[in-house]
Amino acid sequence: MKLVWRNIWRNRRRAIITISSVFFAVLFCALMISFQTGVWEKMIDNTLRSQTGHIQVHAKGYWEDKTIDNFMFVDDASMARLEAVDNITNVSPRVETFAMASHGLSSKGIAVIGISPGREEQKSNLPIKLVGGEYLSETDDGLLIGQGLGKYLGVGIGDTLALIGQGYHGSSAVGLFPVRGILNLVTAEMDNGIAYMSLAAAQKFIDMPDGYSGLLIAVADNKRLDATIAEVEAIVDTEALNVYSWHFTMERLLQSAETDKAFNVVIMYIMYVIVGFGILGTIIMMTNERRREFCVMISVGMQRWRLALIVAAELLVMSLTGVVAALALALPIARWFNRHPIEMTGEMAEMYRQYGMEPLMPFSVNPGIFAEQVVIILVIAMLAIIYPVNKISKLKIVGK
């Protein structure tokens, strides 16, 4: 109805203030949330891709107790089929266990991680962290250890480290391993407590020739994760094995992402509360200024609900104009920074590279983020509409 447009146009200044307050709030909030979500999505994706995999395969019971007796077996044919799955970029079998490492009189409990050197290089770019010595070959019987661990135990390249741990089925695992290389691992925990060896050496150490603690599987497209998990389940023996998505294995990381986001969500709601009160103030003024006009309209025969509809439509048109304008700007900006992410510089960037991660901060184009802003504005508009609608329904048309 033309009354809606005329009324908006009548008070152009106020309409522009309303529209632009919605516009700036939506623009700011959408980009803020988009940026933060994008950084987290990238961070999670980085971690999954280079460290833990999007999908993990373990023997039933392993996730609960992480003991060698719950290690798994997988045949070469299945491995080959997994690697052939379209969306899968990397399948890294692991042998993860604990051992006491000693050299001379010093000893320390460490994590022993059996890796496929080639696949690990492809996945996390492990060789880049070498500060001395050489990387492992596929059948190597030597170790790569963290810098901190080397210092603690007083071992260097070429020295031999004794490892004592638990083997399969209660046997004890004992071995002497020459140090092939020293790694600069980024966190102190890892740097002081990790030794890598080839899968073959690790399996021999624990006396379990074909055993793995698990498979870490990275995918190309996280959106197709569920389909890929189904494909993995079709390949592996699900009687004995469980297939886990990262939503399960990385629960803690997801939680910290949520906690971090909560702060910005609070800022977002504060913004919208301010905008909401601004709109409410405008609408209260507008309603009171137009009381007489409303009275005349009802007197000459306009039904109250029809009048309320016009006023509601005015507010809705203004709010939606603000939202649409803001999204028209925010979406291309988010898309641009999604395709051309902000690049980190300096130490941060270096640290990311050490982890085998890309030092990029993209924006997220997750439609949910933008839909959320629209919904919030609509809710605000609906709430603000209550005032004039209520006023109109109670308006006394005589005695003016």
Add this chain to the structure above:
Amino acid sequence: MNIIETKSLCKIFRDTAQEVYAVNNVDLSITAGEFTAIVGPSGSGKTTLLNMIGGLDTPTSGSIIVDGKDISTLSENETTAFRLHHIGFVFQAYNLIPVLSAKENVSFIMELQGRPKAEIDSRASELLGAVGLADRMDSRPAKLSGGQQQRVAVARALASRPRFVLADEPTANLDSKSAANLLDIMVKLNEQEGVTFIFSTHDPRIVAKARRIITLEDGGIVSDRSV
């Protein structure tokens, strides 16, 4: 035939301290084609009586029959619809919707009635012509003088083809020349188109143009004479 009939119509306003008999036991009949003035001093109950006849206010007791229908028994929505289809209104001031042009203000009523577009358009032009505003059809109310605004209001009141037009002191805010002009237009519409007008006033020069004069005092009719 009577188009309006009130029986023992009363309106009592109750304040904390006192009761005001704004309209007191009024029996009144109005037939089609009348040109009737309700006169009386300020506070005599003219507005209250017109509001009740127009379905804008409800009586404390008594009944108002319009076109054979007791309008005091209608629901709020029914009353609103009844006003739209049967009664034309001209108020003392601020009659018009400020964002609409003169022609749109007149069309507005017919749009509410859901009339066809072509009819709305031709009737709005015709009515504005009849009140002498053919050349101001696209002006907004703010661009019109008080007298012109009231003439638009008369045109709007007629747009719905009502059974009668209620005008509560339509000339109160006008200078005497505009007031006389407005009355002449109302007289002409009454004589040529047979439109029934009931208006209140306390301007003796306006009263002189009426053909029936009902005088109120303290809410009651003290005289009712036709001239």
